[in-house]
Structures are given as structure tokens and as C-alpha cells.
Amino acid sequence: MAPEAPGRGGASTASRASPPDPLLAIEGLDVAYGDVQVLWGVTLAVGRGEAVALIGSNGAGKTTLLRAISGTVPVRRGRIRFRGGDVTALPPDRRVRLGVAHVPEGRQLFAGMTVRENLVMGAYSRRDDAAALAADLEGTFRLFPVLQERRHQLAGTLSGGEQQMCAIGRGLMARPALLLIDELSLGLAPVVLERLVEAVRAIHGAGTTLLLVEQDVLTALDIAGRAYILANGRIVLAGESALVRESDLVREAYLGI
């Protein structure tokens, strides 16, 4: 049930910028929707405590990659290891229990439930006691005070920024080792986004490993220490954020030239 102890030598196929003892290690991943293959031989690794960005234009396969990690799309070929154990064939709920939480694109809150109920749903798979849950709820409210103010409000009535906070809070309530965030910036005003970027930094600072999908390149590079660029379902560039920021390959990956 429990994953094996963190293995050694898991980084043999990863790129040179990748960590020696990855929390998440993906090797040669192919994912297809029917006849249409979306990911082609994707290999990447995320080390414990890292914040890693996954950037690339629409249709590059970023969301699909996050879905493969959380187990919400099947994998055609390749392997996903989490905390040293092979999770490729595990259903999503088992992965949540192992410590993978997914904040999906478009938030996907339970619109007819209150903010508090949404947050508690994030802890659905946890087996610990009510006191631990209450403490984590407190922690989430400290991070996003507005959620406490609105805890009895229906999630569907929140503003876009508040919904994103609620979605991130719900993810945190699973006590993840790895938090996957899909399109933090989607539809948010710059000032609201700034507030969320701060919160995500704080989550990372408190020890949660992050894998962040983002279309807005600089927002992603602001948060992450390393980045992978996807183009047409393949990793075309990986490296430290500072180097990626300066690279012409970013524009090339998006614009082809």
C-alpha cells in the first residue's frame, strides 16, 4: 500500500538539470485521446521541495500531462513514479492518498456547495482525525482570509480570484506532497494574480512541492526554479528558470521561429 522508500538512481533517464532524488519521475510518457496522440515520450522529474513550471502554448499537452500525473487520463506508454513507487496504473484516489493533489484548469469547484464544504471535500480521502482536519482548515483560512469570511457562501457565487483560492485551498486540504496547479492566471486581473502568486510562493515555502502549468510565461518563471517547455506534446527545453527566461527557445517553442 505504502510507496517504497525513495529509490536511488531514479534520475538516470532525466535531463541534466533534474534532481537526484525526485519526488515525481516520469519516463517516456505517451498519452492519446483515441487516435490522436497528445504526449510523445515525455520524461521529466520534480525533486522534493522544488517548484517546477510546465509552459507551452495552447494544445501543447500541458493539461494532459497534469491529468496523467493525477491519474485522470490513462497512459498509453511510459511510467510515472511518485515517492519512488510506480503509480502509473493507480486510480486517482489512491494517488491523492499518496500525496498528489490536482488544482484543475477552470477550478472545477462544487458550485452548489459552500466554500467550507468545498475545502472539506479536499480532505475526503484522508484517514486522520477531525482535529488535524480542523487545523488544516485554519491554515487554509490563514493563507486565504477571504475564504474564511465567505466560508458559508456558495462557491459558485465567488469571484474568479476567490474561486481560484478556494480551488487551491481544496487541493491543500488533501495535505499533498505534490501540488499540481493548472493555469493559475486564467482569467484573473493582474492585481488578483499577484495575490495568488504570493500565496503559491508561501505554499512552496512551507514545504509543498509544486508542478505548475501556466500559459503566462513570466508568471510561471517567477514562481518556479526550473521549467520545462512543451511544444506539440514533446519536451523541447528544460532548465533553470533564469536561463529559460533569457532563452530565445521559449519564443521559438510558442511561435515556431
Place this chain on the structure above:
Amino acid sequence: MPALLEGQALSRRFGALPAVDGLDFAVEPGEILGVIGPNGAGKTTLLNLISGLLPPTAGEVRFRGEAITGRAPHVIAAAGIARTFQVVKPLRGLTVRENVALGAMFGRVAERRPTRAALAKADEVLAFVGLAERAGAPVGALTIADLKRLELARALAMDPLLLLLDEVMAGLNPKEVGWVMGLIQEVNRRGVTILMIEHVMKAIMGISHRVLVLHHGRRIALGSPQAVSQDPAVIEAYLGRRYAKGSGVGA
């Protein structure tokens, strides 16, 4: 030389959403015009307006100087505009060869053929796209790459003057993409004007003579692939506002 195809203030709304919003454009005879833009930019809607699948809510489309706005798809096909579809839908009960022959029977009116000649045309086109050995196969037996070739073959069999391509490279591996790029260039070299939508940026930037960039249904740039890839408005649309500001290419 007058434009082969022209759009004037072309608009299409879906409810409150303007998918194509007062667009002016021209396709010059003999060129490959690439149309790019983030998801939801209005690219496929534009193709649907040109090929008659959708009537515009305002504006005009002219082909060879003549208004074709709102005409039925088969009338537009008879005038010499053929298209492919992003989601291919060959006739499942027919063979590969028969599917392509239908194109030769219902394409540009001046080039329409009776059955036997249409089948001969199908064989010629299938050889051209590299599908000759699959001619007798039921279409259900084709791979996605071969289905894309079939889609292209059906349109080519119509002997179009203008060929509209909607993401013919989606789902192909890099080798297949390279091969299709060569094929499109060869079609163009033989005199067919091409307007193409493509998400595989290396491909569309690699073979287009000019690139039209759409965002929220409007034109944000038009020019050589090199020029549009350096355009701050294009960089902002694809990479984000702050990236465009910091990239030192304007703004």
C-alpha cells in the same frame, strides 16, 4: 494582381460572442497564407465562413471578384474552393479510392468527371499523397496519419483553385509533419493557392509566405513568418503581456 479571395468586415457572432469580428483579409493568387492564433481566435470559424458552412452575421467574402457570401457549401466548392476538416469524416462505407473519386465528381465545376474518369483521378491523387497502396482499403482500416492524407486527397481531387486546410498536421509525428509540409508546398508549386490553419508552429511558420494572426476574432498582425514572430502583439497573445514587454521587441 487582384486578390483571389477577399473578406471585408467579415463577422460572425455566436450569441454575444464575436468569433470573427470585422475582419478584412486578402489571399493573393499563388501564395500560402498561414492563419494562426491562440485557441478561440476564430480560425476555424473563418474557414467555415469562407467555405459556406456558416453564414456570416455581417460582411462579405469575394472569390475571384465575385461575392460568395452566404452561398451553400457545394456552390462554393463548384467555384473552386476545397477544404479539409480538423475532424476527418470520410464516408465509412466506401473504399479509400471511392472517397477520393467523390471529390473528383463534385469538385470545381469545370473539372468535374464522370465515374470512370473520377476513379482515374482518384488513383492519380492517391499516388501523389502516398496512399496508392491503400486505394482498395475500407477507410476504417486507416491510421490517423493515413486518414489525414485521405482528407487532403479528397480535397485535391476537387481540382481547387484555393485550398483551405484546417489542422492537417494535428496528431502526426514529426516525420509525418515534415512529409505533409513538403506535400503542401508541392501542391502550391503546381498552382493551387493555399490558406491554412495549423497549430504545429514550426510547420506553418516554415511554409507560409505570409501569416495572418488572429486574436479574439480580430487581426493583430499580418506579414512574413519572421516579422509576425517578432511582433509584440503576437508575443503578448501567445506568451503573456509581461513577456512581450520584457522581450525588448517593442512596447
